[in-house]
Amino acid sequence: MEHKVINSxxxxxxxxxxxxxxxxxxxxxxxxxxxxxxxxxxxxxxxxEMRYEGTSLKVTEVASGYRLQIKEDHGHILSAxxxxxxxxxxKALMETISIIAYKQxxxxxxxxxxxxxxxxxxxxRSLLERNWIKVSGFxxxxxxxxxxxxxxxxxxxxxxxxxxxLPDLPDPIEANEIGIEDQVISQAI
Amino acid sequence: MQHNSLAQLEIPVVMGNHLExxxxxxFIPPNALEIFLETFSGPLDLLLYLxxxxxxxxxxxxxxxxxxQYLEYIELMDSLKFELAxxxxxxxxxxxxxxxRLMLPKESFEDEEEDPxxxxxxxxxxxxxxxxxxxxxxxxxRVDRDFFIASAKVPKLQESLLKExxxxxxxxxxxxxxxxxNRPNYKNSHLIDFEELSTKERIQILLDILNxxxxxxxxxxxxxxxxxxxxxxxxxxxxxxxKDGYIELIxxxxxxxxxxxxxxx
Numbered sequence: 001m002e003h004k005v006i007n008s009x010x011x012x013x014x015x016x017x018x019x020x021x022x023x024x025x026x027x028x029x030x031x032x033x034x035x036x037x038x039x040x041x042x043x044x045x046x047x048x049e050m051r052y053e054g055t056s057l058k059v060t061e062v063a064s065g066y067r068l069q070i071k072e073d074h075g076h077i078l079s080a081x082x083x084x085x086x087x088x089x090x091k092a093l094m095e096t097i098s099i100i101a102y103k104q105x106x107x108x109x110x111x112x113x114x115x116x117x118x119x120x121x122x123x124x125r126s127l128l129e130r131n132w133i134k135v136s137g138f139x140x141x142x143x144x145x146x147x148x149x150x151x152x153x154x155x156x157x158x159x160x161x162x163x164x165x166l167p168d169l170p171d172p173i174e175a176n177e178i179g180i181e182d183q184v185i186s187q188a189i
Numbered sequence: 190m191q192h193n194s195l196a197q198l199e200i201p202v203v204m205g206n207h208l209e210x211x212x213x214x215x216f217i218p219p220n221a222l223e224i225f226l227e228t229f230s231g232p233l234d235l236l237l238y239l240x241x242x243x244x245x246x247x248x249x250x251x252x253x254x255x256x257x258q259y260l261e262y263i264e265l266m267d268s269l270k271f272e273l274a275x276x277x278x279x280x281x282x283x284x285x286x287x288x289x290r291l292m293l294p295k296e297s298f299e300d301e302e303e304d305p306x307x308x309x310x311x312x313x314x315x316x317x318x319x320x321x322x323x324x325x326x327x328x329x330x331r332v333d334r335d336f337f338i339a340s341a342k343v344p345k346l347q348e349s350l351l352k353e354x355x356x357x358x359x360x361x362x363x364x365x366x367x368x369x370x371n372r373p374n375y376k377n378s379h380l381i382d383f384e385e386l387s388t389k390e391r392i393q394i395l396l397d398i399l400n401x402x403x404x405x406x407x408x409x410x411x412x413x414x415x416x417x418x419x420x421x422x423x424x425x426x427x428x429x430x431x432k433d434g435y436i437e438l439i440x441x442x443x444x445x446x447x448x449x450x451x452x453x454x
Contacts, residue, residue: 018342072335075334075337094327095323097326101326116232116280157333
């Protein structure tokens with residue numbers, strides 16, 4: 001019986017191809033005649049984690065639930081297999097998503113204040129298309145500008161569970177210190 | 190004002206001063222504003238670059254120097270295609286304004302008035318925080334770039350394909366296959382032969398026979414080489430004659446058909 005639960009959970013993780021919640025697993029299993037507790041499913045996932053030790057797979061928990069992924073060590077092989085690079089993300093886009101992530105919800109104006117440059121529609125559209133941001137409301141200000149927030153998919157894509165998993169925003173004083181790493185990055189551009 | 194040759198770009202003249210050289214860690218080819226804008230994500234980014242290049246602290250910002258350097262870049266951009274970069278001009282104006290305020294005699298400042306650079310320094314600091322963290326986020330493992338989802342999911346087909354597929358049942362599929370298999374038959378050429386045996390001609394032949402004999406058995410009018418077709422044509426001719434009243438068709442118990450001329454009556 002226990003074995004059946006583990007394999008059913010594995011089948012769902014493998015077949016879904018997306019993060020899946022414990023509660024969703026529970027309701028699917030129950031609808032197909034396998035009554036299980038959430039704790040059992042959690043145990044099954046723990047068992048799977050152990051089973052995958054020493055393989056190329058791992059179970060990870062991200063913002064939208066649990067998913068099965070291929071360990072990062074093998075990323076380069078798969079890149080070679082598909083022979084295509086993930087779309088490049090510009091500096092401007094990364095700065096914009098960072099401001100949204102740490103200051104959400106923000107308007108376009110808020111982003112422009114920090115970046116000192118007009119935020120192009122292209123960047124916002126690109127972030128919306130990636131499902132990295134969503135319109136979470138409208139600011140009670142002239143023009144009722146849209147307020148943007150990050151989505152669960154953004155965290156999923158960065159292999160994160162919570163927004164707090166993002167690196168800490170440096171203090172203004174810290175930011176003054178020009179790190180070597182920083183210079184390396186700018187020279188690499 | 191187009192002066193895009195490399196020679197002119199090599200020694201820009203800003204505010205009457207010859208600038209030593211272009212920064213050697215930044216190559217700006219002529220007509221490459223796009224690359225410039227790509228390299229710097231905004232005017233603050235450019236300012237930070239200039240500050241970092243001189244290895245000074247943001248707080249010790251030398252507005253006069255940085256303004257000159259900034260304008261040097263703006264000159265470069267001006268020789269390219271400036272209308273794409275209005276935000277850079279705004280910053281140039283801001284720098285010029287701060288610089289002019291700093292050049293005013295100290296007496297004109299009220300004691301409590303803050304450093305004209307303060308607002309800019311604060312913006313630079315704030316921007317720097319997000320720039321730094323965005324560079325950290327950019328190198329975090331990202332799905333489909335650094336790691337991949339393990340999935341046995343059914344590949345997503347285009348909606349239209351799915352829709353069509355769902356409407357097909359096994360009967361439709363079978364009908365289609367049969368239809369396709371039969372299709373080549375439609376394409377077989379169909380040659381129309383000239384009528385080898387003419388009914389009109391046969392009528393004439395029958396009349397000729399009946400001129401000599403009043404009655405003749407149907408089978409005796411047939412010619413063997415003509416086969417079935419001959420039978421058909423003869424029958425048609427007989428029926429035609431019978432209809433018009435030239436002959437009578439008589440069949441007795443022997444099942445043999447007799448053609449009898451009525452002309453004689």
